[in-house]
Amino acid sequence: MRIIIERSNLLKSLSHVHRVVERRNTIPILSNVLLKSEGGALRLKATDLDIEITEAVPASGEQDGATTVPAHLLYDIVRKLSDGSEVKLETNPDGAQMTVTSGRSHFRLQCLPESDFPDITAGTFSHTFQMKSADLARLVERTQFAISTEETRYYLNGIFLHTIDSGGSLKLRAVATDGHRLARAEMEAPAGSEGMPGIIVPRKTVAEIQKLLGEGAETVEIELSDAKIRFTVGAVVMTSKLIDGTFPDYQRVIPTGNDKALTLDRQTFSSAVDRVSTISSERGRAVKLAVADSQLTLTVNSPDSGTATEELAVGYESEAIEIGFNAKYLLDITGQLSGDSAVFMLADPGSPTLIKDGGDEGTLYVLMPMRV
Template identity: 75%
Template sequence: MRITLERSNLLKSLNHVHRVVERRNTIPILSNVLLKAEGAALDMKATDLDLEITESTAAMVEQAGATTVPAHLLYEIVRKLPDGSEVLLAVNPDGGTMTVASGRSKFSLQCLPQSDFPDLTAGSFSHSFKMKASDFKMLIDRTQFAISTEETRYYLNGIFLHTIEASGALKLRAVATDGHRLARADVDAPPGSEGMPGIIIPRKTVGELQKLIDNPDLIIGIEISDSKIRLSIGSVVLTSKLIDGTFPDYQRVIPQANDKEMRVDCQTFARAVDRVSTISSERGRAVKLALADGQLMLTVNNPDSGSATEEVAVGYESDAMEIGFNAKYLLDITAQLSGEDAIFLLADAGSPTLIRDTAGADALYVLMPMRV
């Protein structure tokens, strides 16, 4: 293999693929990126056996071929080369090393044979459809913060994606919960998604997708089977295993009869919560919301350092009540709201609260209270 390509193109592609590679690997080949040159392109592939990313970039191919080299090492070398330079990648005749040359810089990297590189893409997909990148990004952005990090409840370690009939139309819905809060977002179901299996996309895959979908105007291709999902985003193809588990019946925890409504300016409320929570020794400390007619009093008490209160004007006409929430969870949810106001639908101090966005009904949030 012998090819020449622009440093900027090589760096952009390596940036996409090298992130999948774990820093520590017991299997040496998994530390490597597969490079395959043919036609007028260089194809790169990296995997951790659960997630695989491939990308193609234009290159001048003098001699076709394939090899694998350490992913993070190659990325760091290319990152440190000067802007605008050209890079030569050439596998030496013995096949055991690859030369990376640019200007006066020259590196020799150890290779492992491409035949050892695992392939995750085997198998067929039962459903395939296309959708706007902006819609798919909205689904994951609005819900990913609620993904559980508790490994014992592995079936909550991702976003549950499924189709559902809502308001007389078929919707593609994303749901995430960690047992303390729940986030749900809907978009109109794209043609071809009807009857797709409900799937749980793992947390690491969601994180990669957020970085890869950098152009909201793209149309992305999605293919789904019972065990895998494949997304085609421009020149990048991401294939991931799905979480093999059953997502709980989230509908049961969404309150239907919360009759006390509080309407508050989203930015004002978020800033007030952020200010009073400064007194907490940790971000998870409860903030107390005391509601009376048209008025909200936020209070945080910390026996070690003192207390803080702040008053916020709200739209509230029900009975006076007090309820406590985790300050960080309140800030996570208000950060997702795009409307000017947030609507809190409350029942009592011990029941879950429903939070809606005035900008539209496509997302809702449920938050469990804390004792204060």
Template identity: 75%
Template sequence: MRVTLERSNLLKSLNHVHRVVERRNTIPILSNVLLKADGASLEMKATDLDLEITEATAAMVEQAGSTTVPAHLLYEIVRKLSDGSEVALTTNPDGNSMTVTAGRSKFSLQCLPEADFPDLTAGAFTHTFRIASNDLKMLIDRTQFAISTEETRYYLNGIFMHAIEGDGGLKLRAVATDGHRLARADIEAPSGCEGMPGIIVPRKTVGEMQKLLDDPDVVVTVEVSEAKIRLTIGSVVLTSKLIDGTFPDYQRVIPSGNDKELTVDCETFAKAVDRVSTISSERGRAVKLALDAGQLTLTVNNPDSGSATEELAVGYDADPLEIGFNAKYLLDITNQLSGSEAVFMLADPGSPTLVRDSAGDDALYVLMPMRV
């Protein structure tokens, strides 16, 4: 194999694929990236056996061929080469090593045969639809912070995506919860979603999708089966296994009878919560909200370091109420709101609270209270 290409093109593609590769691997071939030169392009592929990313980039192919080299090592080498340089990748005749040449720099990397590289066979996809990059990114951004990190409840370690019939027709919905908070976001369902199975997209895949969906003008092709998802984003193809489990009936935890409405300026509220929580203990992070007509008092008490209070003018005219929340969870939710105001629907100190965005109802959040 002998191929020459622009350093910036090689770096961009390597940046997309090398992130999938785990730093520590018991299987040596999984530390490598597969390079395949053919026609006028160089294709790169990396996998961790659950997630696979492939990208092709334009290149001058003098001799077609393929090999695998350490992914992180190649990425670091290319990253440190001079900007604008031409990079030549050449495998030696016996295929045991590959030379990376750019200007006066020359590196030799150990290779492993392409035949050892695993292929994440996709199988047949039952549903295909096309979706604007910014719509898919919105679904992910609004919900991913609520994904559980508790490995025992593995079915919560991802975003649940499904098509659901709503008031305005069919919606594509994303839901995530960790048992303490729940995030739900909707968009109008693209054509092709009809009858799609409910899927749980794993946390690592969600993180990669977020990074790849950086161009708002791109249209993403999504293919779904009961076991896998494949996204084509420009020249990048991401294939991932799905979490094999049943997502809980999240509708049951969304309260419907909360009648005490609190309207608060989002930015002012977030800054106030951040200030008073400075004094809270790392473990508890509890902040108390005391509500009275037109006024909210935020209080944090920490036996080890002291206390803090702050008062805010708010829209509230129901009975006085005291309720406690985890400050980090409050901040996570307010960071997702695009409108200027947050609307809290409360019931009592022991019941879940509903949070909506004043900008619209395409997303809602449920937050469990804390004892304070």
């Protein structure tokens, strides 16, 4: 293989593919990126056996071929080369080494054969549809913070994506929960998603697609089956295995009888929670909400540091109530709300609270209370 490629094009592609490569691997080939030159393009591929990312970039091919080299090492080398430079990639006759040349810089990297590189993309996809990148980004951003990190409940370690008939129209809905809080966002289902299986997209895949969606492509193509999902964003194709498990019946934990409506200014409330929780260095400290007569009092007690309180004017017309929540969870949820106002639908101090976004009817959150 012998090609010449713009440093900026190579760096951009390497920044996409090298992220899925684990820093430490017991299988040496998984530390490498596959480079394949053909037809005036360089195709890059990397995988961790659960996710695979490929991308093709223009290159001047003098001699087609393929090899694999350490992904993070090549990325670091290209990142440190001069802006605007050209990079020459050339393998020696026996394919054991690849030379990276740019200006007066020369690097010789150890290679592993292309034939050893795994391929996870085999199989057919039962459903294919397109949607705006901004719409998928909204579904992911509104829900990803609630993904569980508890490995024993592996079926909660991702976003549950499915279609549902809601109010006479088909919706594409994303749900995530860790047992303490639940986030749900939905939008009109795109054409082609009808009848798609309910799937659980893993946490690492969610993080990678978030980064790709933020790079300016207007649309994303999604292909999926019971076991895999593939995203095509611009020139980048990411294929991922899905979590093989059954997502719990989340509808059962969304309260329907909460009749005490607390309406408040999102930003004012978020800032107040942040201030009063400063009194405690302990993560997850409960903040007590005492509401009565259109006034909300926030209180945090710390045995070591003292007490903090703050009062806010709110909209509330029901009987007085005191309820406690994890301060971090409150900040996570208010950070996702898009409107100026938020509505907390309360029942009693021991029951889940429903939180609605004043600026987005398609999202809602459920938060379990804490003892205070």
